[in-house]
Amino acid sequence: MMQGKKKWMGLLLLAVMMGVTGSVLLKGQSMGLLWDSMKHVRPQFLLGGLALMFGYVGCEAMCSHKILGRLGHRISYRQCLGYSFVGFYVSSITPSATGGQPAQIYYMSKDQIPAAHGALNMMLIAACYQTATLVWGMGIWMLCPEARNLGKGFDLLLFYGAGMMILLTAGMLMVMFLPGVSRQICEGILRILERLHLLRNPGAMRAKLEQQLAEYARGAACVKANPGLAVQVLLLCLVQLGMLFSVPWMVYLAFGLSGQGWIQVAGLQAMLTLAVCNLPLPGAVGPAEGGFVSAFTAVFGSGLVMPAMLVSRGISFYAFLLVSFTVSIFVHLRTRRQARERAIQEMIATQPGNRIQAVRGYLRSSGQRHGRSFTNGAV
Secondary structure (H helix, E strand, C coil): CHHHHHHHHHHHHHHHHHHHHHHHHCCCCCHHHHHHHHHCCCHHHHHHHHHHHHHHHHHHHHHHHHHHHHCCCCCCHHHHHHHHHHHHHHHHHCCCCCCCHHHHHHHHHHCCCCHHHHHHHHHHHHHHHHHHHHHHHHHHHHHCHHHHCCCCCHHHHHHHHHHHHHHHHHHHHHHHHCHHHHHHHHHHHHHHHHHCCCCCCHHHHHHHHHHHHHHHHHHHHHHHHCHHHHHHHHHHHHHHHHHHHCHHHHHHHHCCCCCCCHHHHHHHHHHHHHHHCCCCCHHHCCHHHHHHHHHHHHHHCCCCHHHHHHHHHHHHHHHHHHHHHHHHHHHHHHHHHHHHHHHHHHHHHCCHHHHHHHHHHHHHHHCHHHCCCHHHCCC
C-alpha cells in the first residue's frame, strides 16, 4: 500500500511541477507567436528525434538482453524492451533517477528471472550508465568549451550534478571491487547514525546492508568472469546517451536553423543533463526546462528558444512518458496472462490435493491476493 501511495504522490508532484514550470516559463509569452513558430517545424526531424528516444530505450534493453543472457536466461529482446519502457515510466514519475529499477526487477521476476539476477542486471547497467555520463561530460568539457555555458546560476548546479555522479560511480565501483573497505565505511556510518538515534531499526538496516553488499559482490564476480560484457554494456550506454543528447540537434534542424554544429548542440544538452539528472524531482521537471531556456538561447535565439524547449522536452520526456506508460500496461497484462497460464499448467500436472497450491501460487504471482496491480502500486 505504501508503494502505491508513493507512486501517486510522485504523479501528483510531477503534475504540480509541470503546472508551476509552465506558468513561470510561459508567463508573458504570446501564444500566437508560439503557434506561428511551431507551424514551420519540419515534421521529419521531429520523427527523427522520436526515433532517437526509441533507440535510447532500445540500448538499455540490449544491455539487459546481454547481461541476462550471460546469466543463463533465455529471454527475448522484446521482453527486455518492455522492462526498459517500464523503467523509463516509473523513473519519470518518481523523484529518483533509479526509481524504475525495482519495477524492472519486479517484472523480470514475473518472467521467472530470480530477483538476485534482476538486481545484478540493473546494478551493472547503472554503473556503466553513470560511467558513460561522466565520460560524455568530461569529453564535452575538454573538446567543446562553448558547451560549458549553461547560463547564469547553473555553474553551481553543474558542479553539484557532476560531484554527485562522481561520488555515486566511485561508490559503486568501490563496493564492487573493494568490499572489505566498503563494509568498514558503511558500518562506521551506521554506528554514527545509531548513536545519534537516527535509525529506527539498526538490525534491519545491517541486514539490508549485507544483502546489498552480497549483490555487489555478485556483480564484481560477473564482471571478472566476463570482462568483455562490461565493455559492451559501457559502449551501449555511450551510444544511448549520445541519442538522448542528439534530440535538441534534431529540433534545431526541424526549425530550419544552421550555423551550429552537432557537437555544440549535443554538448549543451550533455552538460544540462549532467547538471539536473541527480535532482530529487520527477523527470527533473522545472530545472530541465528552465536550464534549456537559459543554455540554448544562444543557439535558438530568444524568439525560438521557448518553442524549441517545448518541442525538445515534448519529444524526450512528455511524449515518451505516454509511450512508456502504454507499453508498461501491456507488459503488466502480459505477465498476468503468463502467470495464469503457468498456474493452469501446474494444476493439470499436479495431483488433485496439490492443485490448491498452484492456485495460491498464481494469486501470489499476479498480486491479486493483496489487491495489487500495476496501476495501484505493485511496482
